[in-house]
Amino acid sequence: xxxxxxxxxxxxxxxxxxxxxxxxxxxxxxxxxxxxxxxxxxxxxxxxxxxxxxxxxxxxxxxxxxxxxxxxxxxxxxxxxxxxxxxxxxxxxxxxxxxxxxxxxxxxxxxxxxxxxxxxxxxxxxxxxxxxxxxxxxxxxxxxxxxxxxxxxxxxxxxxxxxxxxxxxxxxxxxxxxxxxxxxxxxxxxxxxxxxxxxxxxxxxxxxxxxxxxxxxxxxxxxxxxxxxxxxxxxxxxxxxxxxxxxxxxxxxxxxxxxxxxxxxxxxxxxxxxxxxxxxxxxxxxxxxxxxxxxxxxxxxxxxxxxxxxxxxxxxxxxxxxxxxxxxxxxxxxxxxxxxxxxxxxxxxxxxxxxxxxxxxxxxxxxxxxxxxxxxxxxxxxxxxxxxxxxxxxxxxxxxxxxxxxxxxxxxxxxxxxxxxxxxxxxxxxxxxxxxxxxxxxxxxxxxxxxxxxxxxxxx
Amino acid sequence: xxxxxxxxxxxxxxxxxxxxxxxxxxxxxxxxxxxxxxxxxxxxxxxxxxxxxxxxxxxxxxxxxxxxxxxxxxxxxxxxxxxxxxxxxxxxxxxxxxxxxxxxxxxxxxxxxxxxxxxxxxxxxxxxxxxxxxxxxxxxxxxxxxxxxxxxxxxxxxxxxxxxxxxxxxxxxxxxxxxxxxxxxxxxxxxxxxxxxxxxxxxxxxxxxxxxxxxxxxxxxxxxxxxxxxxxxxxxxxxxxxxxxxxxxxxxxxxxxxxxxxxxxxxxxxxxxxxxxxxxxxxxxxxxxxxxxxxxxxxxxxxxxxxxxxxxxxxxxxxxxxxxxxxxxxxxxxxxxxxxxxxxxxxxxxxxxxxxxxxxxxxxxxxxxxxxxxxxxxxxxxxxxxxxxxxxxxxxxxxxxxxxxxxxxxxxxxxxxxxxxxxxxxxxxxxxxxxxxxxxxxxxxxxxxxxxxxxxxxxx
Numbered sequence: 001x002x003x004x005x006x007x008x009x010x011x012x013x014x015x016x017x018x019x020x021x022x023x024x025x026x027x028x029x030x031x032x033x034x035x036x037x038x039x040x041x042x043x044x045x046x047x048x049x050x051x052x053x054x055x056x057x058x059x060x061x062x063x064x065x066x067x068x069x070x071x072x073x074x075x076x077x078x079x080x081x082x083x084x085x086x087x088x089x090x091x092x093x094x095x096x097x098x099x100x101x102x103x104x105x106x107x108x109x110x111x112x113x114x115x116x117x118x119x120x121x122x123x124x125x126x127x128x129x130x131x132x133x134x135x136x137x138x139x140x141x142x143x144x145x146x147x148x149x150x151x152x153x154x155x156x157x158x159x160x161x162x163x164x165x166x167x168x169x170x171x172x173x174x175x176x177x178x179x180x181x182x183x184x185x186x187x188x189x190x191x192x193x194x195x196x197x198x199x200x201x202x203x204x205x206x207x208x209x210x211x212x213x214x215x216x217x218x219x220x221x222x223x224x225x226x227x228x229x230x231x232x233x234x235x236x237x238x239x240x241x242x243x244x245x246x247x248x249x250x251x252x253x254x255x256x257x258x259x260x261x262x263x264x265x266x267x268x269x270x271x272x273x274x275x276x277x278x279x280x281x282x283x284x285x286x287x288x289x290x291x292x293x294x295x296x297x298x299x300x301x302x303x304x305x306x307x308x309x310x311x312x313x314x315x316x317x318x319x320x321x322x323x324x325x326x327x328x329x330x331x332x333x334x335x336x337x338x339x340x341x342x343x344x345x346x347x348x349x350x351x352x353x354x355x356x357x358x359x360x361x362x363x364x365x366x367x368x369x370x371x372x373x374x375x376x377x378x379x380x381x382x383x384x385x386x387x388x389x390x391x392x393x394x395x396x397x398x399x400x401x402x403x404x405x406x407x408x409x410x411x412x413x414x415x416x417x418x419x420x421x422x423x424x425x426x427x428x429x430x431x432x433x434x435x436x437x438x439x440x441x442x443x444x445x446x447x448x449x450x451x452x453x454x455x456x457x458x459x460x
Numbered sequence: 461x462x463x464x465x466x467x468x469x470x471x472x473x474x475x476x477x478x479x480x481x482x483x484x485x486x487x488x489x490x491x492x493x494x495x496x497x498x499x500x501x502x503x504x505x506x507x508x509x510x511x512x513x514x515x516x517x518x519x520x521x522x523x524x525x526x527x528x529x530x531x532x533x534x535x536x537x538x539x540x541x542x543x544x545x546x547x548x549x550x551x552x553x554x555x556x557x558x559x560x561x562x563x564x565x566x567x568x569x570x571x572x573x574x575x576x577x578x579x580x581x582x583x584x585x586x587x588x589x590x591x592x593x594x595x596x597x598x599x600x601x602x603x604x605x606x607x608x609x610x611x612x613x614x615x616x617x618x619x620x621x622x623x624x625x626x627x628x629x630x631x632x633x634x635x636x637x638x639x640x641x642x643x644x645x646x647x648x649x650x651x652x653x654x655x656x657x658x659x660x661x662x663x664x665x666x667x668x669x670x671x672x673x674x675x676x677x678x679x680x681x682x683x684x685x686x687x688x689x690x691x692x693x694x695x696x697x698x699x700x701x702x703x704x705x706x707x708x709x710x711x712x713x714x715x716x717x718x719x720x721x722x723x724x725x726x727x728x729x730x731x732x733x734x735x736x737x738x739x740x741x742x743x744x745x746x747x748x749x750x751x752x753x754x755x756x757x758x759x760x761x762x763x764x765x766x767x768x769x770x771x772x773x774x775x776x777x778x779x780x781x782x783x784x785x786x787x788x789x790x791x792x793x794x795x796x797x798x799x800x801x802x803x804x805x806x807x808x809x810x811x812x813x814x815x816x817x818x819x820x821x822x823x824x825x826x827x828x829x830x831x832x833x834x835x836x837x838x839x840x841x842x843x844x845x846x847x848x849x850x851x852x853x854x855x856x857x858x859x860x861x862x863x864x865x866x867x868x869x870x871x872x873x874x875x876x877x878x879x880x881x882x883x884x885x886x887x888x889x890x891x892x893x894x895x896x897x898x899x900x901x902x903x904x905x906x907x908x909x910x911x912x913x914x915x916x917x918x919x920x
Contacts (some may be wrong), residue, residue, distance in 0.1 A: 163655050172651045173633055190650065191632045195623050228718060229498045231711040250710055251691035258688060261721040262808055269804035270797060281809040286826060289831045293801050300797050302836055305845060307789035316595055322778050325785040327903050329767035329792055337730060337760050337895040341753050344729035348722055349741040366746060373750045378761055385765060413801045434729065434894055435797040442789050
């Protein structure tokens with residue numbers, strides 16, 4: 001399972017390490033010249049603070065800016081720590097401004113003002129605008145550098161116009177037609193310009209006007225889903241009044257999708273500060289990682305103590321029939337596994353918009369049925385297991401089988417409904433984690449087990 | 461949390477349902493004209509088999525093809541069931557061939573041959589080529605319709621050439637320069653063509669030649685990671701000999717990323733047939749969903765029975781000190797939670813290529829330390845809890861605290877290393893699920909608990 005870029009990065013790392021040991025096979029500038037910024041960033045992430053900075057300074061300005069774009073938070077901080085604001089500013093001026101906003105807003109917020117003061121005024125102003133939008137919003141991701149066409153421009157004039165466009169404009173694929181106030185009127189693709197049969201007509205005569213747009217306050221995840229759904233290469237961001245403020249390009253959208261999926265998976269595993277987990281694993285200091293995890297572990301620990309309370313209530317039963325305790329981990333474990341399966345299914349269904357809020361009852365009905373079917377099969381296996389391995393009598397085996405049936409159905413319903421309730425309360429359903437469902441199911445599952453046992457084995 | 465397209469889809473569904481009830485506010489053709497294929501598909505998914513087909517036939521050919529492109533497996537099957545091969549073929553001819561290959565290969569494999577026979581020969585041949593590549597490979601995703609330029613073409617000639625290009629060519633953004641044998645020599649962007657200062661030079665003089673390519677056999681996930689990493693809009697697929705076979709466009713890559721993330725999350729939750737889970741939730745028949753889940757649940761159930769064996773071995777101790785059993789769910793639950801956290805972290809780190817195979821020992825060292833820190837904190841809480849709530853003596857509380865410490869460290873190390881071992885064995889690490897780690901940790905955690913208890917409480 002070694003891929004093209006595993007090899008790229010590994011070769012590059014070996015080359016760079018040989019430079020650091022003063023035994024270079026290839027001179028450093030040549031190594032850098034042949035390497036992609038994303039690969040260089042990957043290697044830098046794996047080096048010590050001092051080495052990162054030393055190597056970073058050897059990069060030419062443009063490549064340095066591109067590498068900075070790719071680096072994670074910790075590595076960026078390490079480099080910035082060694083440099084003055086005036087040293088850093090030229091790199092920032094050369095980067096896409098949405099990326100600069102991300103660095104100043106998230107990575108080194110304490111140097112935001114002094115760095116902005118050191119940047120070129122026009123760039124600094126753009127960054128200030130972007131930082132003004134909420135975190136994780138579409139506004140934070142957009143670039144102001146796109147192609148604006150006046151509505152009266154003739155198709156034949158467009159290509160000449162494009163030749164003079166700023167080289168920092170990220171894409172020429174979609175061209176935006178604005179009125180004098182900057183209101184977005186329509187979009188025309190470069191392809192339509194080239195293939196238009198009549199080159200004398202105005203761009204407004206061939207532009208598309210049924211546009212899908214977002215506002216700067218739109219959540220970045222929703223913006224990403226729009227792009228994924230409608231196969232856009234760029235998404236326009238407009239103000240309430242319809243002014244085109246910027247566009248979000250598809251490469252940023254892919255980053256958002258990756259980030260959001262990481263966040264969802266980490267939350268699902270009950271890791272706090274899940275956004276941080278997007279940083280490369282080895283660059284996260286151990287204490288920060290422990291801090292991100294301990295919160296949920298403590299909450300879950302306290303939740304789990306309920307199981308102790310349930311069991312103590314039934315101390316007499318457990319003392320009388322010690323065999324009861326042998327089945328405890330099996331029964332609650334099976335409930336937890338069933339719950340883990342369904343909670344991820346529902347969370348994913350919500351994330352992909354296959355499940356809507358109004359479907360709550362339909363989901364519950366479906367999952368009650370699923371739970372009964374799964375519980376029925378597992379319960380039958382449970383009875384056989386209790387009889388054969390547990391060497392218990394049939395009445396006891398029935399307790400085991402019935403508990404599996406009820407616990408599976410219960411945990412399947414709970415696991416399906418809790419994420420939807422979370423969403424109804426405007427909480428991201430992904431904060432409902434598998435361990436959380438396990439904890440809920442453990443305590444309630446024990447209660448179910450003990451009550452069934454007490455009812456059926458009461459004669460003893 | 462209602463987004464643009466939640467509203468779009470809901471309005472569209474209401475409009476379409478009013479048509480189905482013969483009380484349309486707006487005629488159907490007008491509804492369809494204003495709607496995006498992805499939205500129409502979403503509404504169709506929610507209707508009955510008969511309604512889907514009836515409505516589908518009302519779509520114009522091109523829009524029907526676009527809707528078919530967006531539909532999930534079940535809905536596609538429902539429509540096809542009602543139509544002859546000859547009725548379906550025109551829609552297939554109008555679709556991108558990678559999508560047709562997907563439908564014929566995955567959705568209705570039993571009609572593959574007859575449908576191919578009904579299609580136009582050129583299209584059928586292309587589909588046959590694509591189906592020949594392994595499932596989930598780059599070859600399956602590519603389109604043969606891209607712009608080929610001869611190396612000697614002058615820059616000024618390119619625009620005229622593009623005007624004659626087949627309208628089915630998906631992108632004009634990247635143009636591919638081939639030699640007479642079809643070998644890929646370089647890539648030039650349309651932007652470079654337009655902004656080239658000298659319009660008389662040959663395209664081979666401005667083309668980029670340090671290309672990143674994949675072969676048709678490359679795993680689709682690796683292809684997607686390349687595009688995400690290097691911000692491509694299209695990725696060339698070449699044969700071993702260097703012939704350009706096709707390109708993969710970024711919209712297909714986004715679909716792959718979404719599919720792979722769904723698969724990873726489902727596997728992590730121990731749901732089998734995880735690829736199927738990409739289908740819209742409500743279109744998956746309940747029995748199929750139960751089938752996808754029962755396999756792992758049974759395996760885990762059998763794995764869990766180990767816990768019973770461990771406990772039975774210590775029957776005397778449990779009988780003597782019934783209080784021991786009160787702490788069982790808490791102790792193994794905490795181990796399971798710790799394991800769930802770390803296994804997702806490592807799986808995600810591997811998926812994003814932040815963790816390489818050669819890092820196994822480094823990961824283990826880090827996670828032993830993390831586990832000790834987490835276990836230390838939780839263990840201290842455990843001692844207090846046992847003393848205060850459990851009202852046990854200090855020696856017993858020490859058993860609880862020590863068990864938490866050891867179980868956390870153990871499950872953290874196990875959860876970190878097992879995915880890496882899986883990868884070393886060329887198994888996708890994502891098949892290592894949280895429930896699997898829980899099950900491993902449950903049985904071994906009980907053993908740890910009982911051994912510590914026996915050692916420290918031996919006097920009794």
